[in-house]
Amino acid sequence: MNKQLELHSLSKKYKKANHYANENINLTFNQGEISAITGHNGAGKTTMLNQIIGITKPTKGSITFDGVSFATDSKMAREYVSMMPQLHAPLDGVTMAQSVESILKIRGLNQKEAKKECNKILEELKIDEWKDTPGQKLSGGLRRLTSFAMAVAFPSPIIVLDEPTNDVDPIRRQIIWKHLKKLSNDGHIIIVVTHNILEVEKYADRYILMNRGKVLEDKNLKEQSIEISERNHMVVNFINLNDLKDVIIPNAIKTNMDNEELVIAMELTNDQVSDAINWVMNLIRERKVQNYKISPKSLNETYGEMIDGDDENSRK
């Protein structure tokens, strides 16, 4: 049976704040799904994770999993949720292996089992050569990877991670995402806060965009990818202003003309691309156009368009 984590009308207003950090969030997270939460700084992402883990009490609303209310029973929240915090776990004076083993022992493993499981995850993350290095001597990326290992060494049904791949090298970023995929295939609910849209596009199943404490967009990423793969950007550089002003533009979803830069930018469906290319080739032959560029539209561009210029500073 699919157990769901359900957030209903979840809201948080911190003491003395003049606005809600998040407001009226309604989301259902499923087993076997990697949900990526994105949004500007201050959008309310970390607050939501802290509400799920039970360390921030909601002002309003409910959080339930398998009939258990996390909002009222934070002990159960800690039981069901593993969290990788945004800031590095406190590792000073403790080696990488000791940090991971301590979590495994808290979860009930004996010394021998804890050592074995710890070695397994450190080897998988390819960080075992630092296992006896004390926390204060680890680089930022290695501290974060240690923190990741602590969150997934004995995975709870729900795993929440706040920017897990920041400071991490490209090879180990891939290892992190592949490990999360494996956990989601095993039936865990995975919720990842990240600013890395390229990674979201590549690895997540679902994309939730938050803005000013609210959910602005909630998309199944497989459907989203299809939608995006049918969008193309075309930028055409004209040689002089009169030609640009007189030109008849082919069919496009959207067109922007920049008279100063002598540029026409168009958004095209796949079906509109060939007509647009014929059009621009003729203009090149007529020496009205200098060059052009066409590229598929990315999730990154879509994200930018949705919350363009809409950051925390503009919040009233």
Ligand SMILES: Nc1ncnc2c1ncn2[C@@H]1O[C@H](COP(=O)(O)OP(=O)(O)OP(=O)(O)O)[C@@H](O)[C@H]1O
């Ligand atoms: N402990 C706190 N006390 C008061 N206000 C807070 C507290 N924590 C967060 N806030 C405010 O709540 C809002 C949401 O913050 P939050 O940290 O949840 O956003 P975020 O999306 O995680 O941002 P970032 O991407 O920068 O981590 C912000 O306006 C922030 O200033």
